[in-house]
Amino acid sequence: MGYIPEHMLENLKNYKYRGADKSLVSRFVLNPFWNWLVTLWPLSVAPNTITLTGLSIVFFNFATLLYYDPLYLVEREGYSDPPRWVYFSWGVGLFVYQSLDAIDGKQARRTGMAGPLGEMFDHGCDALNTTLECILASRALGLGRSWWAVASQIATLANFYLTTWEEYHTGILYLGYFSGPVEGILMIVAIYFITGAYGPQVWDNRIWTTLHLENVPYISRLPNLPLNEAFMVFGAVGLGFNIITSYINVLRATRQSHAKGGNNNLTARHDSNYPPLLLLLPFVVSTAIQVAWLSHPEFNHSWILHSASFVPFMCAWGLQFAHQVGRMILAHVTGTGFPVWDWVWVWSLLGAVDANLPSLLGRAPVFQTSTRNTAIFVWVTLAISLLTYARFVTLVINDITNYLGIACFTVRKKDERGVWRRVGEEKVL
Known part of the structure; x- marks a missing residue:
């Protein structure tokens, strides 16, 4: 009942991480900091522990x-504005997360623990962080429970899916000159700090008015959007750019593998029954399911979108996405x-389907007949999604650690007699 076919376990020993980071911020600013930060961690600390x-x-x-x-999780309109220091703590926490996420690979190479388990663990944590930060950033931007928050979730998950899809077909994790894990996170950190300094209401100001450009020719003809909505438009433009660059990288890798020939894994992937572009549809389908659930026609507004069910709904969506990209x-x-x-x-x-039965069949929903029943259904979905992802993580960790003879949270391997030894000792496999 595991996730890894037995005949594919051998490929775990052949896996090697390959990455390409073109970010100037990462190369000249953050990387020197990360190189220093990793030296503060003892060699006895496992990379996954840092992650x-x-x-x-x-x-x-x-x-x-x-x-x-607490109004985020109760059946009332409005929100309680958290203390300003909370937003600063979110900014510091996200920056620390980015730093630890960047040095776990460096720690893996220091300890000789680099391998597929670290790749899986790192991406799994990133997938979970993606949804949580969408909820936090939406709150900091004053978007709250709205379609803008949903759009933020879609754009962020789409970027993550694109990167994973690209890595599957190229064998390389590409980070461009402007990427989510580097510049994107730093922008969110800046948003948290600005909200902490001026409050969420600062994002209601109009962009051209704030920049004193509202009377400039041509620019004045553009919509004078609130700052939070302008940020969302900027994110949409970035998503479009990432789609183009990811497709170019995959197309180039496909042509190169066909030109070289051979029986390597990448060639087999490019010769599969599904063209690479077609494999973007799973994300489109899964997103369409969530949006259809949110936009059911009962009353004038979605019961989920404007209720306490919104946060558990987003978390369930994020866990399902984490399971999806984890399998990728x-x-x-x-x-x-x-x-x-x-x-x-x-x-x-x-x-x-149940929520949209009024428009599909002209009859009332079977399960979601009231706000309370809808909330129960959403919470059950969250529980199922959590258990499913927990099962995936447990089984995959067990399969990889047992086959490779390694530990997940300690810097140890099994020798040929099955005895656990620290990495670096003699007679270690």
Whole structure:
């Protein structure tokens, strides 16, 4: 019942991480800092421990939102504005997360623990962080429970999916001159700090008015959007640019593999029954399911979008996405086929169909007959999504550690007699 076919376990030993980071900020500013930061960690600390520490900080930030803004989780309109220091803590926490996420690979090379497990663990934590930061950033921007927050979730997850899709087909994790893990995170950190200094209402100011450009020819003809909506438009432009660059990289890799020939994993992927572009559809389908559920026609507004069900809905969506991209990364490190379908979507599909029965069949929903029943359905979906992802993580970690003879959170390997030894000792496999 594991996720890795037994005949594909051998590919784990052949996996090697390949990355390309073109970011000038990363190269000239952050990387020297990261090189110093990793030296503060003892060699006895496992890379995955560093990764999990960073994610724990994000969980703490998310907990402060729910504690200081309880209206986010109750059936009432409006919000409680958290203390200003909370926003600063989100900014510091996200920067620390970025730093720890950047040095876990460096620690892996220092300790000789680099491999597919670290790749899986790192991407899994990044996938979880993506949704949590969408919720936090939407709150900091004053977007709250709105379609703008949903658009933020879609754009952010799409960027993550694109990067994973690109890595699967090229074998390389590309980070461009402007990437989410570097510049994108720094922008969110800046948003948290600005909100901490001036409050969420600062994002209601109009962009051209704030920049004193509202009377400049040509610019004055453009919509004078609020700052938070302008930021969303900027994100949409960035997403479009990433789609183009990712497609170019995949197209180039496909042509090169066909020109060289051979029987390597990348060639097999490019010769599969599914053209690379077609493998973007799983994300489109899964997103369409969530949007259809949110936009059901009952009353004038969605019960989920403007209720306490919004946060658990977003979290369930994020867990399902983490399961989806986790299987994509697993397919990458094991050389297996691309996961086109994910059964974890079924529960959300059921919720979307049930909520839209009035427009589909002209009858009332079967399960979501009231706000309370809808909330129960959403929370059950969250529980199922959480258990599914927890099962995935547990089984994959067990498969990889048992086959490679390594530990997840300690710098140890098994020798030929099955005895655990620290990395670097003699007779270590």
